Amino acid sequence: xxxxxxxxxxxxxxxxxxxxxxxxxxxxxxxxxxxxxxxxxxxxxxxxxxxxxxxxxxxxxxxxxxxxxxxxxxxxxxxxxxxxxxxxxxxxxxxxxxxxxxxxxxxxxxxxxxxxxxxxxxxxxxxxxxxxxxxxxxxxxxxxxxxxxxxxxxxxxxxxxxxxxxxxxxxxxxxxxxxxxxxxxxxxxxxxxxxxxxxxxxxx
Ligand code: C5P
Numbered sequence: 001x002x003x004x005x006x007x008x009x010x011x012x013x014x015x016x017x018x019x020x021x022x023x024x025x026x027x028x029x030x031x032x033x034x035x036x037x038x039x040x041x042x043x044x045x046x047x048x049x050x051x052x053x054x055x056x057x058x059x060x061x062x063x064x065x066x067x068x069x070x071x072x073x074x075x076x077x078x079x080x081x082x083x084x085x086x087x088x089x090x091x092x093x094x095x096x097x098x099x100x101x102x103x104x105x106x107x108x109x110x111x112x113x114x115x116x117x118x119x120x121x122x123x124x125x126x127x128x129x130x131x132x133x134x135x136x137x138x139x140x141x142x143x144x145x146x147x148x149x150x151x152x153x154x155x156x157x158x159x160x161x162x163x164x165x166x167x168x169x170x171x172x173x174x175x176x177x178x179x180x181x182x183x184x185x186x187x188x189x190x191x192x193x194x195x196x197x198x199x200x201x202x203x204x
Contacts, residue, residue, distance in 0.1 A: 002027075002105035002204050003120070005113035006196075008127035009173060010076065010161050011134035011141075013184050013192055017127060018109035020193045021200060025107070030099045032110035032117070033079065035092050037071075038064040040078030053082040057091035072147075073157060080161045083111075084168040093117065105204070111165055114176035123200045126175035127192070129185040131158050 004021055008014040015031055022029035042056040042064070043049070069075060082088050089112075096117045100106045108117065114124035129137075135155035142149035165173040175181060180199045184192040 001101060001103055002122045003100050003118045004105070004107040004123040004125070004200055004204075005118050005121040005176075005179075006107065006109040006125045006127060007111055007114050007173070007175065007179065008109075008125075009111075009131075009134065009165065010158055011138040012127045012129050013137070013189065014109045014125075014127040016189055017125065017182075017193055017196045018107045021196060022107040024197060025105060025200075025204060027105040027107050028099070028102065029107045029109070030096065032092075032096055032108055032113065033076075034065040034070060035060065035095070036079035036083040036088075037075045039088060039092070040080075040082045041067075041070055041075050043082065044074065044078045047078060047081050050082075050085050050087070053085055054087045054091065057082075057088040060092060060095060062095075071145075073142075073154070076161065077157065080164050084164065084170065086170040089116075089170055111173045112171035114179050115174065116171045119176070123203045124176050124179035125182050125196055125199065126179040127182045127184060127196075129183065131155065131162065133185045134158055 006014045006018040019029055039056045043052045046052040100108055100118050114121055135158050139149050139151045139154045182195055
């Protein structure tokens with residue numbers, strides 16, 4: 001079954017692109033960040049205890065990914081911490097692979113879909129934008145949802161998260177060698193989707 005892997009840093013627009021590609025091709029979509037957010041949320045008061053995070057990941061169930069609290073910056077920070085634990089990543093691997101194997105195809109977005117989860121994916125996109133542009137987008141998105149947000153705090157948080165996600169030893173954030181790089185700093189959402197579709201369509 002065709003798989004579309006969409007990777008990139010936080011707030012790069014990869015989620016929106018993945019969702020729109022999924023709708024276009026009629027494939028289910030998995031936001032894999034939600035898996036790590038769900039596990040991080042369960043252990044948010046015990047983030048220094050890797051055993052708690054591993055146990056939560058081993059007990060992972062898709063029902064854990066429901067709830068608005070998972071969209072908060074607190075959940076994102078917790079996810080970024082627990083996602084560096086190799087056993088947590090290993091515990092979440094089978095769920096992601098079986099999602100990717102379903103008919104008629106699937107779209108997964110995350111950090112390591114093209115490199116680790118689905119290295120054989122038919123389409124791999126690596127979506128980026130400058131950290132300032134990403135902070136601006138996230139800030140606007142939070143405000144639009146009525147959440148309090150301070151641009152400088154979002155920027156500092158993204159810089160921190162980029163560093164943690166890129167420097168970790170297991171499945172760090174990096175483009176697969178055969179990924180199509182999509183730099184969206186100068187694009188709006190429609191332009192980014194059009195560029196992603198132009199690349200994906202002939203490969204599906
Ligand atoms: O994409 P999102 O911001 O929801 O991801 C939250 C955190 O989960 C990331 O900062 C990253 O540390 C982790 N993550 C990951 N691998 C993925 C998806 C997310 O390590 N495939």
